[in-house]
Amino acid sequence: MTDFHVYDTTLRDGAQQEGLNLSVADKLTIARHLDALGVGYIEGGWPGANPKDTEFFRRAAGELDLTCATLAAFGSTRRAGAVAAEDPQVRALLDAQTTVVTLVAKSHITHVTDALRTTLDENLAMIHDTVSFLAGQGRTVFLDAEHFFDGFALDPGYAMEVVRTASEAGAAVVVLCDTNGGMLPPQVGDVVAKVLTDSDTLLGIHCHNDTGCAVANSLAAVDAGAMHVQGTVNGYGERTGNADLVTVVSNLQLKQGRAVVDPERLARALHLSHAISEVTNVVPYSRQPYVGVSAFAHKAGLHASALKVDPDLYQHTDPSLVGNSMRTLVSDMAGRASIELKARELGYDLSGRPELVARVVARVKRLEQEGWTFDAADASFELLLREEVTGERPSYFDTESWRIITESRPGQESVSEATVKLHAGGGRAVATGEGNGPVNALDHALRGALATAYPELNDLELIDFRVRILDAAHGTDATTRVLIETGDGSETWQTLGVAPNIVQASWTALVDSFTYGLLRRGVTPR
């Protein structure tokens, strides 16, 4: 594991993603998660370029207790015409007090002349001076050769000269960057191989996903001899993002048998990937390889019977190796086998109860014809299953009635007001809630009516609310499906409602959501 570098740049290049904005505290939290994941290097930011990153390195020195990773500061070579030791930006890199400094440098002649506006020779001198100065100060220096692949295509001689210069000046790794992300795997492999024929420098790879090939490009570079791979967790980054380090590492380790991180750390990948997305506030991508919530979810009823016999026939790797697990989705392709499998996941053993399974299958099929779809609403399915297993549906209150009024007058915001009347905790409760929409008002009114009997509901938060109009041919007269996601700080669950009336469908999903939330806490009906 020691001679292969897994280098994370979530905190620097990943933070370039549109809409992503990390505080210093966010960056420290993410760094701890990255360390837990087992990466070798964490690029923390660009000290001197902005006060936030300078502050990050100051606090990291005191507060970050890394168990596995080494911190790296990112910066550029000295300015043209300047002296490295006196360049404020280079001084800021030293002040960051990291073991590793990663320098970005130009290796594409047009970028040198047109963007940097200096000469090709001066660019080489800038690289040489900055690398040798920082190495002389005891830093391990990595050099990111920006736009390397495009530069190599245009002028391979100059691109090679950059690699040689950095290496001779003492760079420990020269990282070939596909900055614009336009490469395909065969090109990347060819260029890495060519550079290696001319140099014994340790090479790294840094890819962006503009052709959808960031992962494959990274692997092609490693196949060709690169020993250092850069990326970001969840593939965050500018434009289409960087290579997703979770996918790259999983492929290297689980597909190619390279031991690049501790297997016990990799087994926490799903948890850490999701924990990081909590910090970035970027909704996790359900189709993300290895760690997406759908990554090992199977829908086809066709497969379910065989899945029961041997799951390995239908999954490309053991999901527990990345902290994921196989799920079967209850869908309109569902047969008996997939219902049994799903029930087992939820902790109900239905084997030997064929009549019960048949009843559940029949009910699911009937509901699915009406537009219900349980594959995205495990909590609603579990309530249905419990009802069939125990003979009654869990119920915490009896609804008497509800009503919502939505009003608009020109020039004013429209407003919704809901009133809910119900019986719970031995008494009758009537509550009114306001909201900027009917469902929001209904949520507030229902919480109000249940507050005395079930104070536990205070912890519940509605996270997502989705509406799908089914059977669109009838316009506003169609059936509506509402999916609600609720969380209580430690877990989230999905519930479903289907009705011609969108408000009725929302009510059903809300009631299921509250019921499931109370049930999973072990609250008994009052």
Add this chain to the structure above:
Amino acid sequence: MTDFHVYDTTLRDGAQQEGLNLSVADKLTIARHLDALGVGYIEGGWPGANPKDTEFFRRAAGELDLTCATLAAFGSTRRAGAVAAEDPQVRALLDAQTTVVTLVAKSHITHVTDALRTTLDENLAMIHDTVSFLAGQGRTVFLDAEHFFDGFALDPGYAMEVVRTASEAGAAVVVLCDTNGGMLPPQVGDVVAKVLTDSDTLLGIHCHNDTGCAVANSLAAVDAGAMHVQGTVNGYGERTGNADLVTVVSNLQLKQGRAVVDPERLARALHLSHAISEVTNVVPYSRQPYVGVSAFAHKAGLHASALKVDPDLYQHTDPSLVGNSMRTLVSDMAGRASIELKARELGYDLSGRPELVARVVARVKRLEQEGWTFDAADASFELLLREEVTGERPSYFDTESWRIITESRPGQESVSEATVKLHAGGGRAVATGEGNGPVNALDHALRGALATAYPELNDLELIDFRVRILDAAHGTDATTRVLIETGDGSETWQTLGVAPNIVQASWTALVDSFTYGLLRRGVTPR
């Protein structure tokens, strides 16, 4: 373009995605978009496997007027021990009346024995019989060899035998499927090359994205000689999804110089990808290669001046080739050129009116930041454009107020009642409408209030109503976008409303829809 196959399976394999549920009308709409994109083949579904797909092919025969693509029906080889001509599933394939039939078959010995539970010889017989029967009935037969790569690794001889059998029986293409998605590009390339050394069959490739390499795997197969590539728009599909056909095609065409679709069709890729996601109601992935809204978005700052000098230094391809455009993150999507282009489509020549274009761009930018998206709502955009061109928004009535009450009591259907008060035709009108949902009731009340002044509205019918919740982090407190499709028997049009309150957003879209309907008939305000 003729000898390379771009084969889309969005409607069949893509529909396996968790949470994705398409009606027959949805599938017909998506098929039209796929045809506009220029794919060669559209796999419509599995006739006989479920009534929805049978219905799709029935309606497709009459309603789909494809300009470019050929429709394919998907199904499996005959059952073990059966006669192909008498197998109901095979008959259903014939009944679908498509030019192409794509058969799925096993090529992995364990899947044959443990999942299909038949002998290796019988599996070959099933392939031979079904292919030759369908070919004999005049169908072009493609054979999807399921689990081919895993099967080849375990028993290459048998996997090859499947290819040979299908080919000898008359299959036009044998498609090698990485069904579990666990392959990496070098393996895929090797296997395709090996199969080709032993056979002159036309080979296809079908990849899933479980290693994050679906696109690269597809390209590796094509590099090795495959001439048929399968995938789905936006990479929809089970687990991590299928190869994203938009990315694969863009790479083949723009990176490798293969002419696989009409460039003018490819230039609509962004629009069509987003239009399809409106139908699937799956939020577009902003980091999607080529067509993601962030795909050509650059952080301003460091490279701003160089970007101005030569954008090609910082983008891997010309974004207009896929209908996208470069933007810097301070600015926004709507460029002057695309506004001018859209205006021209709608019959407004804005060339030579730069100040007007600038005003429209600024307004669209502001609205898009609030969640409006005119991609799928030409009618709302046309109303906005008219307002800017003529100085006033077309208006047929003045709203005084509206109110909706939705009520529920246990054991009864919930019901909505709307009251609309407005001025039109020289008088004040007050009307109440009932409906099975708030928007339905509002539609009825608005029609009632306008019936005397504008009897022309009787012909208008609401065809579709879609809701998208934006900014999901706030749960039911989020912004809502409502898209309404209306028809008058000869044409349909789309309008849009955005507001925190779903009812307010629906009202906005309804008013636009009625206004546009009157406008296009040349009705003058009364």
